[in-house]
Amino acid sequence: MLNFSKINTLIIYFIFFFVAIFAFLNFQAKDSLYIDKKINLGLDLQGGSYLLLEINSDSLIQEKIQEKVIPLKKLLKENKIDYSNFKINNHSLTLSINDFDKFDLLFNSRKDNLVNPYIDNYRSYELAYKKISDNQVEIIFSKYGLLTINNSALKQSIEIVRRRIDDVGTKEPTILQRGEKRILIELPGLKDPERIKALLGKTAQLNFRLVSESSEFGTDKLISENDEKLNVSKRIIMSGENLIDAQPNINNQNNEPTVSFTLNRLGAQKFGRATTDNVGKRLAIVLDGEIVSAPTINEAITSGSGMISGNFSFQEATDLALLLRSGALPTPLKVVEERTIGPDLGEDSIKSGTTSLIIGFILVILFMFYKYKIFGLIANTALIANLLMLIGVLTILEATLTLPGIAGIILTVGMAVDANVLIFERIREELKTEKSIIHAFDTGYAKAKITVLDANITTLIAAIILFAFGSGPVKGFAITLGIGIITTLFTAYFLARHLTSLLVLNTKNKEIKI
Amino acid sequence: MDNRFNFSSKFRLANIFSLILFATSLLFILFKGLNYGIDFKGGTLIELRANNISVSEIRSELKNMNLGDVNVKKFGQDGDFLIKVEQKTNDGNKIIPQIKKNFSDNLNTQINFRRVENVGPKVSSELLQSGIIAISLSLAAMLFYIWIRFEWQFSIGSIIALFHDVVITLGIFSILSLEINLSIIAAVLTIVGYSMNDTVVIYDRIRENLNKYNRLNISEIADLSINDTLARTIITSITTLLALLSIFILGGEILRGFSFAMILGVVIGTYSSIFVASPMLKLFKVTYKTLEKEEEKIVS
Numbered sequence: 001m002l003n004f005s006k007i008n009t010l011i012i013y014f015i016f017f018f019v020a021i022f023a024f025l026n027f028q029a030k031d032s033l034y035i036d037k038k039i040n041l042g043l044d045l046q047g048g049s050y051l052l053l054e055i056n057s058d059s060l061i062q063e064k065i066q067e068k069v070i071p072l073k074k075l076l077k078e079n080k081i082d083y084s085n086f087k088i089n090n091h092s093l094t095l096s097i098n099d100f101d102k103f104d105l106l107f108n109s110r111k112d113n114l115v116n117p118y119i120d121n122y123r124s125y126e127l128a129y130k131k132i133s134d135n136q137v138e139i140i141f142s143k144y145g146l147l148t149i150n151n152s153a154l155k156q157s158i159e160i161v162r163r164r165i166d167d168v169g170t171k172e173p174t175i176l177q178r179g180e181k182r183i184l185i186e187l188p189g190l191k192d193p194e195r196i197k198a199l200l201g202k203t204a205q206l207n208f209r210l211v212s213e214s215s216e217f218g219t220d221k222l223i224s225e226n227d228e229k230l231n232v233s234k235r236i237i238m239s240g241e242n243l244i245d246a247q248p249n250i251n252n253q254n255n256e257p258t259v260s261f262t263l264n265r266l267g268a269q270k271f272g273r274a275t276t277d278n279v280g281k282r283l284a285i286v287l288d289g290e291i292v293s294a295p296t297i298n299e300a301i302t303s304g305s306g307m308i309s310g311n312f313s314f315q316e317a318t319d320l321a322l323l324l325r326s327g328a329l330p331t332p333l334k335v336v337e338e339r340t341i342g343p344d345l346g347e348d349s350i351k352s353g354t355t356s357l358i359i360g361f362i363l364v365i366l367f368m369f370y371k372y373k374i375f376g377l378i379a380n381t382a383l384i385a386n387l388l389m390l391i392g393v394l395t396i397l398e399a400t401l402t403l404p405g406i407a408g409i410i411l412t413v414g415m416a417v418d419a420n421v422l423i424f425e426r427i428r429e430e431l432k433t434e435k436s437i438i439h440a441f442d443t444g445y446a447k448a449k450i451t452v453l454d455a456n457i458t459t460l461i462a463a464i465i466l467f468a469f470g471s472g473p474v475k476g477f478a479i480t481l482g483i484g485i486i487t488t489l490f491t492a493y494f495l496a497r498h499l500t501s502l503l504v505l506n507t508k509n510k511e512i513k514i
Numbered sequence: 515m516d517n518r519f520n521f522s523s524k525f526r527l528a529n530i531f532s533l534i535l536f537a538t539s540l541l542f543i544l545f546k547g548l549n550y551g552i553d554f555k556g557g558t559l560i561e562l563r564a565n566n567i568s569v570s571e572i573r574s575e576l577k578n579m580n581l582g583d584v585n586v587k588k589f590g591q592d593g594d595f596l597i598k599v600e601q602k603t604n605d606g607n608k609i610i611p612q613i614k615k616n617f618s619d620n621l622n623t624q625i626n627f628r629r630v631e632n633v634g635p636k637v638s639s640e641l642l643q644s645g646i647i648a649i650s651l652s653l654a655a656m657l658f659y660i661w662i663r664f665e666w667q668f669s670i671g672s673i674i675a676l677f678h679d680v681v682i683t684l685g686i687f688s689i690l691s692l693e694i695n696l697s698i699i700a701a702v703l704t705i706v707g708y709s710m711n712d713t714v715v716i717y718d719r720i721r722e723n724l725n726k727y728n729r730l731n732i733s734e735i736a737d738l739s740i741n742d743t744l745a746r747t748i749i750t751s752i753t754t755l756l757a758l759l760s761i762f763i764l765g766g767e768i769l770r771g772f773s774f775a776m777i778l779g780v781v782i783g784t785y786s787s788i789f790v791a792s793p794m795l796k797l798f799k800v801t802y803k804t805l806e807k808e809e810e811k812i813v814s
Contacts, residue, residue, distance in 0.1 A: 414754035461652065461655045462710075
């Protein structure tokens with residue numbers, strides 16, 4: 001175990017220097033980056049906001065099941081299936097039928113139809129039904145159908161969330177899908193997430209609807225910005241989809257902040273027709289079910305642009321314009337988890353983390369030197385090399401360093417010497433019985449090998465499981481712990497062994513004591 | 515190390531001690547319960563820094579807001595406070611701006627909100643669930659790994675030792691009402707890794723000595739092996755504890771719970787690999803034949 005061929009020695013030191021050199025990239029000045037690699041600081045160290053949002057697809061499912069009513073009725077009629085008691089519930093449709101077999105045959109026909117439009121492509125039904133009584137069935141979205149609805153809503157939401165966050169202009173936001181219903185957002189450096197939360201909390205569904213004079217059928221009772229109760233027609237003249245742009249403005253006449261908007265061609269046509277036909281009536285601008293303002297139509301607006309005023313502050317006008325530009329979210333979003341770290345706490349954490357790392361490191365080094373003298377120096381050299389390699393690997397991977405991650409590095413320092421301790425103790429034992437010192441070292445290394453491997457693999461297993469199940473900062477801990485084990489094995493079994501062999505092979509037998 | 519200890523004579527005493535500790539821990543965990551932080555219980559946490567302000571002022575300010583169960587305490591250095599608000603409604607994240615506004619309106623001092631966290635009820639129960647799964651899975655993985663590398667007796671013995679460590683660590687957290695959060699789960703998993711590491715070193719030696727000394731019984735073999743590896747066990751525990759103490763004392767308030775759990779775990783884990791994992795092999799009547807049988811199986 002003590003013989004190293006020249007080529008092996010070369011490979012060992014090449015790997016070491018190659019990896020360790022990356023550790024120094026973290027310290028170079030910003031403007032002289034040759035290789036642009038660096039360890040990222042986690043939100044808990046640099047400060048910032050972490051938000052986990054969840055879509056609520058209840059209203060969307062309700063909408064989608066209603067869209068199925070007409071096609072379903074048509075399909076039943078075409079196939080001559082009589083039905084009665086057709087009812088629309090929140091998330092399902094119920095109906096009574098007599099010919100159940102025929103219904104079942106139709107439903108599970110494995111052919112594309114209006115109810116199950118993508119059976120050919122996906123081999124899955126969008127809808128499912130269950131029998132509630134002898135002749136009554138309940139039609140709901142199948143698991144697959146729900147997944148499709150959630151998935152498309154989530155994809156669309158992520159797009160809109162990204163637009164809104166980009167528009168606010170935070171630096172390097174991370175926006176990721178998490179599971180079937182969630183969006184993870186990381187906003188480094190953000191001190192106060194309240195504005196972003198407020199912006200993401202609005203679906204921003206904008207409608208233009210006429211105000212009706214009487215509370216006739218087909219109107220909603222809404223309250224205007226001046227606390228006026230208005231009956232607003234359910235018919236939507238035009239919606240936010242027809243907007244191409246929206247900008248905050250200051251009205252020249254009264255210095256009031258407003259939002260001006262531009263419509264696409266279709267929107268301009270619809271808007272023009274509605275305003276031409278209804279001069280003198282009031283037009284309600286409804287955002288998420290609340291009236292922003294309800295001005296009187298003075299003249300036909302055919303230019304395809306307009307203005308919304310509604311006692312805004314300039315900030316409100318800016319935010320409204322941003323929301324309109326980014327488009328409406330398909331479903332409301334809810335913040336289900338939020339963590340914000342102030343930048344000064346992050347700095348404090350870096351300071352205390354680094355201090356404890358340095359002190360822990362010094363304590364371990366002193367102890368090892370006290371315990372093993374010259375071999376302690378070898379172990380300590382290996383430990384320093386280990387630390388450099390660990391930081392080097394983290395840099396190569398551009399891993400995220402968190403406060404628990406720093407704890408992981410310190411723990412690695414404490415546990416890394418274990419491999420060398422195991423080996424040295426083994427050699428001590430061998431020296432008691434072996435006459436040849438070189439032979440004692442040789443068998444010591446060989447015998448300790450299995451133990452060192454077994455012992456480290458168990459910790460590695462724990463680190464891998466932690467990485468798979470942990471979140472955020474804890475993941476950072478798992479990364480440093482896991483990589484630390486691998487660099488520990490490398491430095492103990494290659495670097496320290498090579499140094500030991502140099503020492504042993506170049507010293508006279510009797511001088512060696514461990 | 516020439517002065518050898520007769521560990522096996524103390525096994526019985528140690529096992530009684532372990533059983534008492536284990537049972538007490540289990541009773542505390544079951545009846546007193548664990549003090550879950552907002553990660554696992556849901557709720558809101560605010561860490562703030564302000565001068566010339568007392569805990570009671572903050573408390574009365576929060577009382578006026580009618581938030582339900584509120585906990586205010588000093589945190590680390592002077593002027594740092596930690597506020598915890600239990601989950602009352604489903605919409606926890608609305609109370610953060612309320613609290614912020616109320617504080618800056620009514621308390622006559624500059625307030626620096628250093629950390630704000632809010633975990634909803636659904637997420638917290640998922641986090642708890644995945645924490646439990648992670649710990650169980652790590653135990654199962656260890657069981658499997660040792661079963662492959664050694665024999666089933668070793669595998670069961672080491673898992674009982676691990677179980678012992680995890681339960682007692684959590685038990686002490688329950689007795690002292692210390693908070694269990696995500697980083698404590700990380701600590702427990704690391705303890706599992708560390709304790710296993712310690713156990714494997716001793717088991718490895720037991721296996722080796724079983725092959726070497728056919729005539730010795732398992733108690734003698736265990737004694738011999740524990741003594742053989744004792745120096746290593748102590749030195750590694752010391753270096754690990756040195757590193758952990760450094761985190762505990764200098765690493766700041768956030769890492770304190772984590773490093774405390776780890777310190778407990780290292781001490782308990784070192785103890786258990788000697789006094790729990792090794793006697794288990796005696797209980798399972800392991801002899802050198804146990805190893806031979808295994809080898810025969812592989813050959814045939």
